[in-house]
Amino acid sequence: MTNPATHSLSEFQIAMRTFRKNRLAMLCVMILGALYFSAIFAGFLSPYSFKSERREHSYAPPTRIHFVDESGEFGWPFVYGIKLSFDEYYKRIYQEDRSVKYPVQLFNHGDEYKFLGLVPMNIHLWGVEEGGAVYLLGADNRGRDLLSRILWGGRVSLSIGLIGVAISFSIGLIFGGISGYYGGWIDNVLMRVAEMVMMVPGFYLLLALRAAVPPEFSSVQVYIAIVVILSFIGWAGLARIIRGMCLSLREREFVLAAKSIGLSDFSIIIRHILPHTLSYSIFAVMLSIPGYILGESALSLLGLGIEDPYSSWGLLLADAMSIVKIRFYPWILIPAFFIFLTIISFNVIGDALRDALDPMMKAEGQRS
Amino acid sequence: MILELKNITKTYPLKSGFGTKTGKVVRAVNNVSLGVEKGESISLVGESGCGKTTLARVIMQLIRPDGGNVLYDGKKVDRTNIATYRKDVQMVFQDPYSSLDPRYTIRRVIDEGMALDKTRFKTQQEREMRIQKMLGAVQLKQDMLGRYPHEFSGGERQRIAIARALVLNPTLLILDEAVSSLDVLVQEEILKLLTSLQKDFNLTYVFISHNLKVVKRISRRVAVMYKGKIVELAKTEDIFNNPLHSYTRDLLSAAVDYKSVIRDMEIRIPDGAQLEDKGGGHWVMPE
Structure with missing residues (x-):
């Protein structure tokens, strides 16, 4: 703290200062910023539309x-x-x-x-x-510009992580918060439900749920279905961890103090308990976004996700499943590099956040 | 009598290693009855684990007793009148490092209780005035309001906690080991503050401590707790000069020199024993 008399920083702000000093993490923030920027303005930045094809240029090199x-x-x-x-x-x-x-x-x-x-x-x-x-990065089998398709595909692949995480974390926080705060039979019921979701191997659950989506769904509907499916699988782990934190947080004296002042249970959970799981949640979010991106990629790779002519990184990679194609048209592997870059960035940021938030979590008694 | 405890019992089930209930229970508080007069300060003393804090939390209605009632102003405290009860009875907690939410500025900590009571504190200005007044009462500076708890010392934090408790203008204040975690000089300051606050705000104190010196300074009556029961209840000078129960004697001599206590023999409390009146407001549990 430079000048405590004029400025007061919360512990969270102090943690963010530590985070900003991490060069590698800041580089990754910039990389992600650039990727998200290019996805948002994909239409403008790419020379072609994702579906404009010229069959005579099938697999044209860069x-x-x-x-x-x-x-x-x-x-x-x-x-x-x-x-x-x-x-x-x-x-x-x-x-x-x-x-x-x-x-x-x-x-x-x-x-x-x-x-x-x-x-x-x-x-x-x-x-x-x-x-x-x-074709800066070459063309695909139908003669569509790969760069344009990567930029357009980024919209799906990058947004699916954020939306998926937003949904599953909302469910996880509410489930975990209620379960941990009340304890007893409520806790028992909610946690058994969470365990049931966790019990089924994730990938098979993914396939099974995808199979339940009606075939006549439009591309947008399929996209939404995939997000919902992915978040339905992802919330349980978080709910269990949040629940554990809440179990210990509800015994903390500031929670008891809030209760004796006369705050309702709901206000206590929202104002005094869940904010203290935030330091954990933030990096848990960062570390779990790659799971969603990979999940979507895996589905699209198997032909169960986003469908042609729409584009996603996983779908673009599906083309690279044949070794012959990789041998002759190596540029079709480029989408993998974007997936790799995104996931590495999220992981590095997640780790840096964990380091920065660690003193805070220790102070909050979540780790020792 | 402002507060009356009637046959309060709180048990906790013992669990085996697998988390299943064994059927056995720990009686944290066992059939305790106690009356608190308006304006007095009464202390609960006893060793760690004797049920003092559990009793305090039962009074605060933070945990529900398994048996017995808490009466406030002669009325049983239950769901219907808990809201008004909470405004009248406040608590200062043991650990000033965990009793303030680390994410709240001091202003928010103190303001939070008032924000709930829209009828009494209508405007933002009114609340701000009250915050300023409380800050003055606990002798803290104005510029501290925008700061976070981690920037304060233990003594300052405890003052903030007291300000938070007082802001709703309670009549009864429960102080659960409120000075135990502070060093001796700061203890002294806080005790002085508490004494003057009692006069200024016409407070009743239930003071919980294991430190007999502190108890002697602040309280008019003392209740000695042992294994979830009150074994002796008397005026402070009677407890210190004329202890009747052997546990009280042990406790007093331990305060002077802990080596003097030989505790091979467990002090037994007969089942169903009641406090006996020895005259002059001195009650003792038969041995």
């Missing part, structure tokens, strides 16, 4: 962007046209067609999309004019 033209002059970046030919095994061979040049355009007009899902727009941050094609 397009090179040139800065130096034939005469050796350095100038505005451009791409060449793509020339398709076949070798003797009818394997597609893509070559640069040096006869046509397409300069990279900023704020060009391209595929229609809805800005932030609301405003119809066709301006993209960058792209090439009609006729040319730019």
Whole structure:
């Protein structure tokens, strides 16, 4: 504390200061910030829409962007046209067609999309004019730009973690809070329910619940169903931990003091008990988001999640299940890198938060 | 009589290693009856685990007794009048480090009780005035209000806890080991404060302690508790000068020199024994 006379910091604020000093964690915060930013503005940042396909460019390799033209002059970046030919095994061979040049355009007009899902727009941050094609990270089997699909897929993959965690933590906190505060038979009933959910192996429960979703659901409905399914599996573990904390917190004297002042049970749980599980919950949230992202990826990988033409990172990876494709079109593995980056970031942030919040948790008697 | 305890019993079931009930129980408080006069200060003393704190929590209605009643102003305290009872009876807890919510500023700690009572403290201004007054009463500075409990010493925290208890203008204050965790000098300060507060706010104290010196300073009557029962109840000077129960004598001599007590023999309390009047308000449990 620099100046205690003018400033007063709560223990939580002190913990956040420690967190900000962790360079690696701050880097991960920035990475995640960039990923979420790109997902939110996917339509604008990507040169194409997630469903605009050009079959003649199936598995086109990453397009090179040139800065130096034939005469050796350095100038505005451009791409060449793509020339398709076949070798003797009818394997597609893509070559640069040096006869046509397409300069990279900023704020060009391209595929229609809805800005932030609301405003119809066709301006993209960058792209090439009609006729040319730019695939910065290559194209998939239907000739769709992989970069665009990754950015659009990030919307699904990144949001599913947040929404899933929000749902399952609300359930977990309420269940755990009530169970721990009241104890007795309420505790017994609620915890047996939680154990029943935990008892079933997660992945099979996931598949079973997914099978229960009607096949005529639209893509958005499937997405919502997946979020609900994932959070239905995830809440039980948290509820048990929160319940354990509440059991010890309700004996703390400030809880008794609140009770003797005349606060209702509900107010005590909301104001004095659950906030003290927050330090744990925050990093538990961070460490459990990857589970949701992986869960969605696993479902989509198996073809049970998001369906074509919509995009998610897991779905994009489903294409990479064949070793032959990886051998010839290695760029289809790039979505895995994004999953990896996201999960590593969440884990690093989670660990850093745990370190920063640890003194607080010790002070609150949650760890010793 | 402002507060009357009638045959309070509180038992806890003993559990085996597997968490199943064994059928045995611990009698934390066993058939205790006690009357508290308005304006007096009465102390409950006894060794750790004798049921003092359990009794305090039963009085506070924080735990429900298995048997017996708590009467306030002659009326039985139950669900219907618990809200008014809570305004009249407040408690200061043992550990000043855990009795204040670490996430609350001092202002919020003190304000919380008033915020519930909309009829008495209508406006924000009224509440702020009351907070200022309480802060003055416990001799804390104004600039402390925006700070968090972890920035204060034990003595300061205990003053804050007292301010929180007093803000609702109670008539009865239960002090559960309120000075035990403080060092001797701070103890002295808090005791002085409590004595002057008693005069200023016309308070009745139920003072719970294991420290006989503190008890001697603050209380007019003393009840000695042993194994969940009151074994002796008398005026303070009678307890100190003329202890009648052998446990009281042990306790007093232990206060001077703990080696002087030879406790191979357990003091037995006969079943169904009642306090006997020895005259002059001196009650003793027969041995």
